Every structure is written in structure tokens, then in C-alpha cells.
Amino acid sequence: xxxxxxxxxxxxxxxARLEFTDEQADAFAQQLTQILHYxxxxxxxxxxxxxxxxxxxxxxxxxxxxxxxxxLSNAEALANAPEQEAGCFRVPPIIQEL
Amino acid sequence: MTAFxxxxxxxxxxxxxxxxxxWCGCSTQFGQPPNTQVCPICLGLPGSLPVLNxxxxxxxxxxxxxxxxxxxPVIQFERKNYYYxxxxxxYQISQLRKNLGEAGWLEFQVGDETRxxxxxxxxLEEDAGKNIHPETPGADYSLVxxxxxxxxxxxxxxxxxxxxxxxxxxxxNAMKSLLEYLEVSDCNMHEGRLRFELNISQRRAxxxxxxxxxxxxxxxxxxxxxxxxDAEEDRQRDLLESGESVIQETRLWDEPSGxxxxxxxxxxxxxxxxxxxxxxxxxxxxxxxxxxxxAELPELPDARRRRFVEQYGLTDYSAGVLTARKPVAEYFESxxxxxxxxxxxxxxxxxxxxxxxxxxxxRELADYPVAAHDLAVLVRMIDEATISGKIxxxxxxxxxxxxxxxxxxxxxxxxxxxxxxxxxEPIVARVVAENPDTVAKIRAGKDKAIMALVGQxxxxxxxxxxxxxxNELIRSRIDEMV
Numbered sequence: 001x002x003x004x005x006x007x008x009x010x011x012x013x014x015x016a017r018l019e020f021t022d023e024q025a026d027a028f029a030q031q032l033t034q035i036l037h038y039x040x041x042x043x044x045x046x047x048x049x050x051x052x053x054x055x056x057x058x059x060x061x062x063x064x065x066x067x068x069x070x071x072l073s074n075a076e077a078l079a080n081a082p083e084q085e086a087g088c089f090r091v092p093p094i095i096q097e098l
Numbered sequence: 099m100t101a102f103x104x105x106x107x108x109x110x111x112x113x114x115x116x117x118x119x120x121w122c123g124c125s126t127q128f129g130q131p132p133n134t135q136v137c138p139i140c141l142g143l144p145g146s147l148p149v150l151n152x153x154x155x156x157x158x159x160x161x162x163x164x165x166x167x168x169x170x171p172v173i174q175f176e177r178k179n180y181y182y183x184x185x186x187x188x189y190q191i192s193q194l195r196k197n198l199g200e201a202g203w204l205e206f207q208v209g210d211e212t213r214x215x216x217x218x219x220x221x222l223e224e225d226a227g228k229n230i231h232p233e234t235p236g237a238d239y240s241l242v243x244x245x246x247x248x249x250x251x252x253x254x255x256x257x258x259x260x261x262x263x264x265x266x267x268x269x270x271n272a273m274k275s276l277l278e279y280l281e282v283s284d285c286n287m288h289e290g291r292l293r294f295e296l297n298i299s300q301r302r303a304x305x306x307x308x309x310x311x312x313x314x315x316x317x318x319x320x321x322x323x324x325x326x327x328d329a330e331e332d333r334q335r336d337l338l339e340s341g342e343s344v345i346q347e348t349r350l351w352d353e354p355s356g357x358x359x360x361x362x363x364x365x366x367x368x369x370x371x372x373x374x375x376x377x378x379x380x381x382x383x384x385x386x387x388x389x390x391x392x393a394e395l396p397e398l399p400d401a402r403r404r405r406f407v408e409q410y411g412l413t414d415y416s417a418g419v420l421t422a423r424k425p426v427a428e429y430f431e432s433x434x435x436x437x438x439x440x441x442x443x444x445x446x447x448x449x450x451x452x453x454x455x456x457x458x459x460x461r462e463l464a465d466y467p468v469a470a471h472d473l474a475v476l477v478r479m480i481d482e483a484t485i486s487g488k489i490x491x492x493x494x495x496x497x498x499x500x501x502x503x504x505x506x507x508x509x510x511x512x513x514x515x516x517x518x519x520x521x522x523e524p525i526v527a528r529v530v531a532e533n534p535d536t537v538a539k540i541r542a543g544k545d546k547a548i549m550a551l552v553g554q555x556x557x558x559x560x561x562x563x564x565x566x567x568x569n570e571l572i573r574s575r576i577d578e579m580v
Binding site for chain 1: 118123124134136141150155241243373379380
């Protein structure tokens with residue numbers, strides 16, 4: 001496993017909409033590298049014949065029926081919104097297209 | 099000039115017809131006040147956990163079966179990570195590595211030819227909310243309505259198997275028709291519940307390798323897709339002919355200019371970092387379930403076409419045309435319940451209803467001004483000789499103009515066919531007397547000359563006489579004169 005670089009930290013920060021100074025990025029690069037190396041210990045296990053899984057639950061095929069249930073009220077839905085207007089969340093302008 | 103070949107593929111998104119959302123119990127009803135169909139799950143509030151709607155998966159499965167896909171025995175949902183205000187969790191739950199359906203195909207007709215488009219995969223995901231851009235000049239903010247967030251969305255990805263706008267049009271119609279027949283979606287394109295995204299590239303004739311493709315978003319109608327294919331074809335060919343290259347990118351359709359434009363690089367700086375959603379467990383899609391879905395498939399276009407031939411005595415061609423779109427087939431059968439003349443009503447539907455639909459690829463039958471029952475009554479009035487076929491065209495025009503039911507129109511305009519020959523005989527006598535030259539021609543054996551006289555009588559009766567009757571009356575009048 002290779003080490004994290006400052007540039008990779010900046011790129012991850014951009015994807016997470018965070019902004020770091022170079023000093024912070026360097027510190028995180030070092031810490032994340034340590035964490036990755038620690039997790040790498042798992043590579044020492046022999047997993048031959050073990051199906052990969054994405055969680056530790058012995059459950060599968062959990063589904064619900066298509067029954068509508070009451071939603072929140074508009075006021076409840078917007079209760080945590082820093083800004084609202086006309087029943088909507090009000091956000092910084094979005095470039096029209098994505 | 100080098101000959102180029104256009105290569106087209108589609109990504110199709112359609113909202114599934116469930117009553118509740120895919121991961122929570124909020125209603126999916128359209129057109130409700132903003133943010134009234136939301137809950138902690140579809141708002142992405144911390145600690146909330148999604149649970150899959152069985153019906154959503156079943157409808158997706160139905161589409162996979164009808165598209166001849168291989169069904170995955172075990173599926174998994176993944177997070178597609180990106181930031182956008184209409185996506186409250188900052189990830190969309192989608193599928194990537196274990197798609198529900200893969201390696202399918204759809205057959206459709208282009209003219210007389212049967213074409214097949216391969217389906218790369220079909221998977222289940224969720225729709226986003228809606229961003230609203232205030233029209234107030236200078237408004238420096240946007241509004242977000244999350245009612246739609248979490249609506250089950252089916253994505254169908256094709257292989258690049260289409261070669262022209264005409265093929266693309268036939269494919270889109272066939273896909274829409276199939277989805278309508280399957281009753282998995284209402285396929286309303288105006289309201290964005292069925293969307294086609296285009297992949298398009300060029301290659302020089304005879305070349306195997308595909309050219310660099312461009313993906314185009316923001317196409318909200320079939321007509322727009324077709325205009326976009328023309329515009330992109332021109333743009334890409336111009337680039338290649340002047341020795342430049344096409345850049346692989348996502349472009350946006352710009353309606354006012356009728357062209358595509360590149361998105362700014364920041365808009366596409368995505369790295370989705372897909373990973374399995376730990377909040378959702380694997381789903382086992384067992385064979386019994388697939389078998390049940392297969393057995394319960396609604397009547398599809400092919401089966402309905404055969405039934406129309408057998409049950410109604412239609413030609414294979416007419417049956418094919420009438421069943422190409424589910425709403426049209428239903429309109430036809432609904433009209434038959436008011437008047438059982440399949441051939442007569444079939445002709446009117448093919449000639450008038452389908453012509454109207456064909457004038458604009460985005461027209462919906464629901465907006466057609468004439469109710470099925472009224473069209474049936476119109477045909478019955480012809481069949482019962484209340485009006486002539488010619489008058490029927492006039493009545494139809496009035497019906498299209500919203501003048502109401504055919505009986506009322508016929509009455510209001512005094513269009514009832516004159517069946518009483520004593521009303522027509524004097525006119526016939528006069529027309530025959532006024533045209534001795536024509537009469538001489540008819541006597542000399544020029545049978546067709548009689549049509550001029552029939553025309554005059556029809557004109558004088560304002561089309562209310564039966565042309566066949568008029569024809570007979572003229573003949574007997576001439577014979578009497580001998």
C-alpha cells in the first residue's frame with residue numbers, strides 16, 4: 001500500500017467539499033497513511049473460499065411492502081433548514097445545469 | 099468527403115409506478131406541494147435507514163425479463179457519491195457491480211426491417227429531488243423540493259447499436275411502448291418520468307473501432323433527442339473533417355441555440371467512489387420469483403397484435419399499427435365497445451388518430467380531443483348511412499375543434515344524409531338537363547364522365563346525398579330520356 005500524498009488529500013477534500021491548508025493536508029496524509037497501513041494487517045488473513053461481503057449481518061433480502069406511510073409536515077421537514085422559501089429549502093444559486 | 103457512420107446508444111431512466119418511494123414509505127404522488135412527501139430517510143437525516151420496496155424491485159424485474167436479460171441471483175446496492183443540492187444524502191443509491199439484469203436485448207421495426215439493440219444492463223436506483231431556479235430577476239439563490247427524492251428509478255443502458263436518427267426514433271418508440279405495456283412506468287416525458295440520455299460518436303465507413311463518444315444530457319423530449327442527433331452529427335463530422343478530434347465529454351443540450359455545449363470542467367470533476375451501501379443487505383432474486391414475474395407479464399405488443407388479427411379480423415399490418423402503442427390499442431378497443439366495427443374504427447384510428455400523434459413525436463393520446471366513444475359513434479353514423487363518408491370528415495373536423503359529440507354536430511349543421519330520393523331527383527333532373535354534352539359522352543360509353551354530374555349534384559346537396567345513390571339516379575334519368 002502506497003502512502004497518501006498532499007495532492008491526494010487536497011483532491012479528496014475537494015470531493016468532500018472541504019478546504020485544507022497544506023499543513024493540514026500533510027498532517028492528514030500522514031495520519032491516513034498510518035490508518036491504511038493498520039487496516040492492511042487484514043491482508044495477512046487467508047480468505048480463500050470466503051465470499052466477499054459488504055457488511056457483517058447474517059441477513060439478506062430484507063424488503064418492505066409498497067404501502068405509503070405518513071410523511072413529515074412541511075414545517076418539520078424544513079425545521080433544520082438555515083433558509084427556506086415557499087415551502088422549499090433555500091440554497092446558494094445553482095448553476096442551472098449539471 | 100469521407101463517409102461517416104453515426105453510432106448511437108442510450109441510457110434510459112424511468113420512474114417506476116409504485117405507490118411509495120424505494121427506500122421509505124413516503125408517497126410518490128406527483129404534483130403535491132413541495133417538501134410534503136419527505137421523511138428522515140429521503141431527507142438523508144443522520145441515523146435513518148433505508149429498506150427496499152419489494153414492488154419497486156418486482157417492477158424492475160419485470161422490465162429485465164421483458165428485455166431478455168440475464169437476471170442476477172444476488173444483487174447489491176452501491177453508493178454513488180457526489181454533491182448536488184437535489185441529492186440530500188450526498189450519494190445516490192444505485193447499482194454497479196451486481197446489476198439486476200444484464201446482457202439483454204430489445205427488438206423493434208425500422209420500416210420493414212427488424213432490428214435488435216443489445217441491453218448492457220438494467221438496474222434499480224433512486225431519483226433525485228428538484229431544483230427550482232426563481233424567475234425573479236437577480237435572484238441569487240435556488241430552491242429545493244425533495245418530494246421526488248427517493249422515487250424508484252429504473253436505468254436501462256444499451257450497447258451502441260443504433261446507426262441513425264431514424265433508428266433512434268424507432269428504438270425510443272419501441273422502448274416507450276414496451277415500458278407502457280409492462281405497466282412499470284407511465285412514461286410521461288413532459289414531466290420527466292421517462293428520460294433518454296444520448297451517447298453518440300462517429301466512425302469512418304467500414305471501420306470496426308468505435309469513435310470517441312459524447313454523452314448528452316438535458317434532452318427532455320423525443321423530438322429534442324432527434325434534433326440533438328442531427329446537431330451532434332454535424333458538429334462531430336465537421337471536427338473530424340477539419341482534422342481535429344472529438345473530445346470524450348458530457349455535453350448539455352441548449353434548446354435556444356439548438357446545439358450542444360461542453361460543460362465547464364468543474365461541473366464534470368466527478369469521482370463517484372462507488373462502494374456497497376452498508377445500510378442495505380444483499381437481495382436474493384430466486385428463480386421462483388423470476389418465474390412468477392415471467393408468468394404474470396402483461397399482454398405484450400406481439401401477443402396483442404396476434405389477438406387483434408384473430409379476434410377482430412384485422413390484417414396483420416393494421417393490427418401491428420394499432421398495437422404499437424398501448425394507449426392507442428386501448429383507445430381502439432374502448433371505441434369497439436361503443437360500436438363493433440373493428441375494420442371501420444381501425445381505419446379511423448390509423449388514418450386520423452395516428453396521424454395526429456405522428457405530427458409531433460411528443461404528443462400523448464391523453465391529449466387527443468376526440469373521445470373513443472365519440473369516434474365510434476361517428477363510424478356508426480356512417481355505417482347506418484346517417485351521414486356520408488365525406489360528411490363524416492367534416493363532422494370529424496368539428497369534433498377536433500371541440501364542437502362536441504358527433505350527433506350534436508350533425509344536428510347543429512343539418513348534415514343528415516338525404517336518403518329520400520324524391521329530394522334528390524329534381525336536382526338530378528336539372529343537372530342532367532343543363533349538361534347535354536356530358537350526357538352525350540356518357541351515352542357514347544364514356545362511363546367516367548358521369549362523375550362530373552355526380553359532383554355537381556353533391557355540390558348542390560352540400561354533400562348530404564349519398565354519391566352511390568346519386569350515381570344510380572343519374573343513370574336511370576339518362577336511360578329514361580332515351
